[in-house]
Amino acid sequence: MSSFRDIKADIIRRISGEEWTPGSRIPNEIDLARSYGTARATVNRAMAELVDDGIVERRRKAGTFVRDVPLRQVRLSIPIVRSEIEQNGASYRYVLLQSSIGPAPEWLQARLALPSTVEMRKLSCLHLADGLPYQLEDRWINLAATPAARSFAFDKTGPSEWLIRQIPFSEVEISFSAASAGPDEAHSLGCAVGDALFRIERQTYWTGQAVTFVRLWFHRGYRLTSRYGPGTDTQSAARTGRG
Numbered sequence: 001m002s003s004f005r006d007i008k009a010d011i012i013r014r015i016s017g018e019e020w021t022p023g024s025r026i027p028n029e030i031d032l033a034r035s036y037g038t039a040r041a042t043v044n045r046a047m048a049e050l051v052d053d054g055i056v057e058r059r060r061k062a063g064t065f066v067r068d069v070p071l072r073q074v075r076l077s078i079p080i081v082r083s084e085i086e087q088n089g090a091s092y093r094y095v096l097l098q099s100s101i102g103p104a105p106e107w108l109q110a111r112l113a114l115p116s117t118v119e120m121r122k123l124s125c126l127h128l129a130d131g132l133p134y135q136l137e138d139r140w141i142n143l144a145a146t147p148a149a150r151s152f153a154f155d156k157t158g159p160s161e162w163l164i165r166q167i168p169f170s171e172v173e174i175s176f177s178a179a180s181a182g183p184d185e186a187h188s189l190g191c192a193v194g195d196a197l198f199r200i201e202r203q204t205y206w207t208g209q210a211v212t213f214v215r216l217w218f219h220r221g222y223r224l225t226s227r228y229g230p231g232t233d234t235q236s237a238a239r240t241g242r243g
Contacts, residue, residue, distance in 0.1 A: 002036040007046040010036075015055065015066055022068045026056060078172070078202070080160055081127045081135050090129035096155050097188070098124040101143070108140060112203060112210040119143045121150065123159055126188050133189045136217040145211045159214070167211055169204040176200055176224075185217050198222045 002010075014020050026032075029047065033040040047064060050056045058064050085092040104112070104120045121141040127134050139159045141149045146167055154162065179199040186193045200216040 002038045002042070004042045004045040004049070007032070007036055007038070007043055008049055011046065011050060012055065020066050022066050024066050025062075026064045026066065028063060078160070078164075080164070081137075081158065082161065085127065085129040085134060088129065091131070093128040093131065094156070094158050095126045095128070096123065097126055098122070099154060101150065104140060108213060112142075112213060114142070114210060119150075123154055125154075125158055127158065133219055134222075135219070136185055136188045137214060138217075139212060139214040141212045142210050145206060145209050159212070163212060167206055169206055169211060170208075171205040172202065173204075174200065174202045179217075181217070189217060189219050191220055195220060198224070 011020075011026070020026055027035070029040050029043045032043045036043065047056065047058075051058060051064075055067060056064050057067050082092045082094070100122045101119055102122065103116065104114050104118055108114065108120070109116060109118075121143055123137070123139045123141070125137040125139070127137065137159065141159065141163070143150050146163070148166060149162075152162060177199050178196050181189065181191050181193055181195045181197050183193055185191070185197060186195065189197070191197070197220065198218045200218075201214070202216070203213045204211045
């Protein structure tokens, strides 16, 4: 009996060999299951991976088709900075710089479509590698979505580590940019005001409700690398260097 990996590999072979050309319709799952001598669920899993890989596409009420142009996707995980630092062979340390509770600022209300009455837990944290500033984290947590964040101390555990144990997410928006260091960023990361830094902004939702918004500033020389290779899952990794 064929495994889903066998079926996936054979479908890729048939597409590469132009048995099924770009734009052509692939036989339905029932017919494929019969031809491979396996359960429909096994075929469904193979097809789901091919959809995720951008090789085929499903069209509502029409079937599954070979993509005219394969869709290349890069998947970025949401890393835990402690793991990122330790995987680079460095010693991790966490410092809570500031904590407060209050209404979301107007710019954040607009960005996350929050009502003006919502309360947020605002945290500023510094993550260090071998005693040197690595990442400055400015985070807002929606207390309507995660009430437990109101009383948690966050003095020993960073917000990301805590949040992944508290609430899942169904939608994420991530932005990458270069930004000039202001006085707070320069002081925390040990750089000059105006230095160009790598910045990530990320907002997460659960079933339509905003959970958190975070702005991450990285030390000078930080580099984010994503890899994609045939037959492997897309991975994300961070490499560091100070310049």
